[in-house]
Amino acid sequence: MDLIINGENKKFGDSVKNIELLLDSLSVKKEKSAVELNGKIIDQKIWRSSELKTGDKLEIVTFVGGG
């Protein structure tokens, strides 16, 4: 599966079926991160049910503290 993540083309195996599994494979800190899929912000509550397919564009933002 080819995904575009933060503007970069990346290849993933077919086991990365949904956003939750993708974030796990990237070791992303999920409680501090937000995900945009094809132009929409996807709430964490539906990461597991948000299926990914080749060509999908994602932005992953991991926030840090301060402000």
Next chain:
Amino acid sequence: MNNFSGALLKYLSKEQIEKIQKIKIGIAGCGGLGSNIANALVRSGFRDFEIIDHDAVEVSNLNRQNFYLDEIGLSKVEATTTRLIKINPDINIAAKKLYLDESNISLQFKDRDIIFEAFDSAESKKLFIETFGNSGKLLILGSGMAGISNKKPIAVRKIKDNIYIVGDEEADIEKGLPPLAPRVIACAAMMAGVALEQVLGQ
């Protein structure tokens, strides 16, 4: 037009000022980022605000937050309102002393055009973007402004047509880096700058 708004004509056209004055601003948090964002926006002619923060001014805030010794103990939103009226008496600030969390955040900022994220925890920033991310409003968030080093500079990243992240996205107070005036104020000013740029269509 009062003295302040009239004087803006030295730097902005009448049309630009009118565009700015129509915009409804929301600021979630009134600490290091929020108090300084409000300052920059009022000085730039914005005049319609909804500002929310639960906290009171403490002396340890003064190293970076736009508060003064004689405001210690006052609520941050109240102190901010009183002080910014001294720049432009015609500003309209809905100041809410309220702790924002999952139970109430989606009820706020309903009529705002632009909402600033000015929280201090990564988890709250995530809550903010998951709450408002698909609202169509312009969202400006801050992430990564702690410490002294500018090796990774504070920058603006557009992640969606209506969502901007300002900061270095790395320097984390939870890693022990202190929040200090130069970078915090720089980040807040750049966040206000994104709003000005979008409103004036630059």
